Amino acid sequence: MRFCPYAHRVHLVLDAKKIPYHAIYINLRQKPEWFPLVSSSTKVPALELVKEPGKPVLIESLIICDYLDERFPEVPLYPKDLLKKAQEKILIERFEQFISDFYNLVLHKNPEQLVDIDHYAGLVAYEEELKQRGTKFFGGDNPGMLDYMMWPWCERFAAMKFSFDEKFELSRERFPTLIKWRDLMLQDRAVKCFYLDGQTHAKYMDSRRSGNADYNMLYNEAKRVKLG
Structure with a gap:
């Protein structure tokens, strides 16, 4: 979900460390059928480690970010002490x-x-x-x-x-x-x-406050621009 601040955390760490990744944004009200197969908790963010044996999946933003910092130490984000x-x-x-x-x-x-x-x-x-x-x-x-x-x-x-x-x-x-x-x-x-x-x-935020969160807002706007 593009507007999730917890997923935002993971993007920041991935980009700060220049780790290649592929992002898939999902609609939290209409989760795709395949998502529970990737994340049994159906929580976002979820990070699938495609190069690790068995392609394990990590959830929870802080757990993911701490893993990335230790797994890719070239750009350390925590103090050494x-x-x-x-x-x-x-x-x-x-x-x-x-x-x-x-x-x-x-x-x-x-x-x-x-x-x-x-x-x-x-x-x-x-x-x-x-x-x-x-x-x-x-x-x-x-x-x-x-x-x-x-x-x-x-x-x-x-x-x-x-x-x-x-x-x-x-x-x-x-x-x-x-x-x-x-x-x-x-x-x-x-x-x-x-x-x-x-x-x-x-x-x-306005759409979420109204009870009808527009998870596809950026996609729909880009589509309108393209068609226009």
């Missing part, structure tokens, strides 16, 4: 709470009812962490695993101005370090490979 690596994993795990808060906002039928809730409170620790590190990215001079595991939701911040009032946007005054980080991430090659603009994300 074991303690620092463990601390990065803690920050990745803690980010799940922000993800939950983010979805509570973007999928709410009437976001005006949530105007007094601080949906970005979960980002304060990351603002302070990056400021304390004093580096361009959490990974240092280049994006690392933490950067890429956070990015899919941070890319979707740009959708807020199209879907909601500006008061729901990420505040430059409150998060200057993360705003600068976001601008730098947009220049990263792996990010560019899978990037969608805010208006496109907003259109998909």
Whole structure:
């Protein structure tokens, strides 16, 4: 599914490491008959390792990304120091709470009812962490695993101005370090490979909020352009 942020994570790692791959996007409401044969859990993302004996399949974005980092170590995304690596994993795990808060906002039928809730409170620790590190990215001079595991939701911040009032946007005054980080991430090659603009994300979010998620939106639009 092209709009799945968890699958987005895997694409970022594959592209950052320049690992050749073939992507198949499926409609989550109408899953193809062959999909349970590939992924018995029918969850996305699912990565089939076609060059491994038996063509095993991995699921869960963090498991897949950690496997790729160890299997293809030429471009390491975690720190070499074991303690620092463990601390990065803690920050990745803690980010799940922000993800939950983010979805509570973007999928709410009437976001005006949530105007007094601080949906970005979960980002304060990351603002302070990056400021304390004093580096361009959490990974240092280049994006690392933490950067890429956070990015899919941070890319979707740009959708807020199209879907909601500006008061729901990420505040430059409150998060200057993360705003600068976001601008730098947009220049990263792996990010560019899978990037969608805010208006496109907003259109998909609007369709999902209406209860009729348009999983084929990009395909249908491309088809209309081709036929037109």
